[in-house]
Amino acid sequence: xxxxxxxxxxxxxxxxxxxxxxxxxxxxxxxxxxxxxxxxxxxxxxxxxxxxxxxxxxxxxxxxxxxxxxxxxxxxxxxxxxxxxxxxxxxxxxxxxxxxxxxxxxxxxxxxxxxxxxxxxxxxxxxxxxxxxxxxxxxxxxxxxxxxxxxxxxxxxxxxxxxxxxxxxxxxxxxxxxxxxxxxxxxxxxxxxxxxxxxxxxxxxxxxxxxxxxxxxxxxxxxxxxxxxxxxxxxxxxxxxxxxxxx
Ligand code: GLN
Numbered sequence: 001x002x003x004x005x006x007x008x009x010x011x012x013x014x015x016x017x018x019x020x021x022x023x024x025x026x027x028x029x030x031x032x033x034x035x036x037x038x039x040x041x042x043x044x045x046x047x048x049x050x051x052x053x054x055x056x057x058x059x060x061x062x063x064x065x066x067x068x069x070x071x072x073x074x075x076x077x078x079x080x081x082x083x084x085x086x087x088x089x090x091x092x093x094x095x096x097x098x099x100x101x102x103x104x105x106x107x108x109x110x111x112x113x114x115x116x117x118x119x120x121x122x123x124x125x126x127x128x129x130x131x132x133x134x135x136x137x138x139x140x141x142x143x144x145x146x147x148x149x150x151x152x153x154x155x156x157x158x159x160x161x162x163x164x165x166x167x168x169x170x171x172x173x174x175x176x177x178x179x180x181x182x183x184x185x186x187x188x189x190x191x192x193x194x195x196x197x198x199x200x201x202x203x204x205x206x207x208x209x210x211x212x213x214x215x216x217x218x219x220x221x222x223x224x225x226x227x228x229x230x231x232x233x234x235x236x237x238x239x240x241x242x243x244x245x246x247x
Contacts, residue, residue: 003218004037005210008049010059010078010098011070012042018152020060020095022197026206027056033226036210045073054085056213061096061153061195064108064126071114074101079117086119091188091212095198096153099183099191100124106155120184120191121162122175124155137242138172138194140182146170147182147205148238149196157193159184166192171242188212201238203231 009024024040031038041050086092092102099120100106106114109126116123133154140147147167156176159165165175166183174182174193183192190209192198199206207223214221 001218002035002037003214003221004039005031005055005213006050006053007038007040007056007058007213008054009040009042010057010074011044011066012060013044014066014070015060015062015098017062017066018060018096018150018195019197020195023058023060023093023095023199023206026197026199026203027058027210030203030206030210030226034224036214045069046077049078049081053217054081054090055217056209057082057085057090057092057094059092059094059098059101061098063097064111067097067101067106067108067114068111071101071116075115075117082117083119086187086189089188089212089216091209092119092190093198093209094189094191095195096151096193099193100155100157102189102191103157104160109154119189120186121160122157122184122191123160124157126154127156129154134173134177134193136172137238137245138174138182139170139239139242140167140172140174140194141170142167142205145204146235146239147192147194147198147202148235148242149194149198149201151193152195153193157184162186166190171246196238201231201234203228
């Protein structure tokens with residue numbers, strides 16, 4: 001039986017500054033290589049979510065300005081549906097500015113505080129434009145392995161009791177450059193500052209998202225392994241590059 005998954009891609013035209021759409025392409029290819037149909041529903045400002053089932057959410061990163069544009073629409077139009085879906089275990093990957101919008105709030109360097117969905121028990125504060133941004137290659141210890149990529153954010157995120165970190169920073173800044181943690185996981189909701197795009201160089205993370213998306217409606221379906229030698233080569237090169245940058 002050929003599974004069909006429905007992925008909701010929120011605000012693709014607004015939240016895609018660092019090529020985060022590469023994450024969607026990776027999921028599409030990793031499904032196609034296995035004969036899984038992945039239907040991507042692109043949801044822009046003012047648009048409604050597709051009817052159920054929703055099996056997976058993705059929302060990418062962008063600058064503060066775009067976050068401000070998205071914030072009200074996300075909260076007023078989609079908060080209840082998203083909270084119901086993630087409470088039922090639907091996986092959600094949120095990158096950078098989107099990670100911040102799933103938190104309690106994001107206080108930018110100027111302008112009003114953005115109210116998040118409160119799904120991730122954390123908050124983010126931008127320390128001001130005179131403070132260096134968190135920019136560069138990043139390597140994170142994750143589930144016994146590593147996640148690699150690139151980060152570029154001014155906001156500093158502080159996890160609270162209800163949120164576990166995604167991983168521990170080996171190289172780079174992560175959430176705030178102080179506590180040694182990167183990202184957050186609450187249930188099957190994943191927030192991260194890792195761009196790059198994230199998933200092409202981190203196939204194990206991509207397959208975890210697909211496994212979580214499949215489980216509720218296809219509990220007996222097992223993802224067959226793929227030849228990830230190209231991805232592993234890119235992953236290892238990213239680790240070497242990050243360590244070389246550290247000197
Ligand atoms: N608000 C984000 C920041 O902390 C925007 C950057 C991003 O999404 N890459 O700078």
